[in-house]
Amino acid sequence: MPTQPISGNTSPIAAPIPAALTPLLRTLKSQLQTLWGDRLVHLILFGSRARGDAQPNSDIDVAIVLKNFCDLGAELQLVGQPICNLCLQYDVVISPVFLDESFFLQNNGMLMRNIRKEGVVV
Numbered sequence: 001m002p003t004q005p006i007s008g009n010t011s012p013i014a015a016p017i018p019a020a021l022t023p024l025l026r027t028l029k030s031q032l033q034t035l036w037g038d039r040l041v042h043l044i045l046f047g048s049r050a051r052g053d054a055q056p057n058s059d060i061d062v063a064i065v066l067k068n069f070c071d072l073g074a075e076l077q078l079v080g081q082p083i084c085n086l087c088l089q090y091d092v093v094i095s096p097v098f099l100d101e102s103f104f105l106q107n108n109g110m111l112m113r114n115i116r117k118e119g120v121v122v
Contacts, residue, residue, distance in 0.1 A: 017045060017120055018052075021060065024090050025122045031082045032064065041065040041101045046119040059093040062122075063115050069100035 017025065029043045047061030048054035069075065075098055083094050097111070104112060 017122075018049065018054075021045070021049060024060070024086060024092070025062075028062070028083070028086055028094070029122050031086075032079065035078055035082070036066060039067045041067055042104075043122040044115060044119040045122055046115045047095075050118050050120050059095045061095050061097070063097045063099055063104070063119065065099045065101055065104045067101050069098060069103075072098060 025043070025045065032040050032043060042063070042065040044063040044065065045061070046063060048058045049060050064075075064079075066075070079096070083096060086092075087094055097115075099112075104115075
């Protein structure tokens with residue numbers, strides 16, 4: 001799967017997404033697009049899987065950037081079952097982080113800087 005650096009990230013991603021993750025991430029993105037439509041701004045792989053230094057049992061960190069994000073409980077309830085099904089199907093742990101688009105673009109905290117630096121848009 002080709003990598004696409006996040007807007008504003010001037011350094012290329014050093015490691016491409018492992019081929020073994022491509023089907024899972026494509027399926028996840030498709031399911032999220034079905035659930036949220038235009039509200040889904042980005043699905044971003046970050047963490048050890050994006051850096052290329054993951055261990056076999058490392059989780060899969062994904063940032064889900066949404067327009068008009070306001071209720072974590074409602075969003076988790078909506079996406080919980082599809083993510084759980086993918087975890088079982090692929091025998092992995094997917095760790096989603098939900099972010100409002102404006103927060104993602106404007107916040108300069110450590111997590112946001114990390115996602116922007118190493119994240120790969122799916």
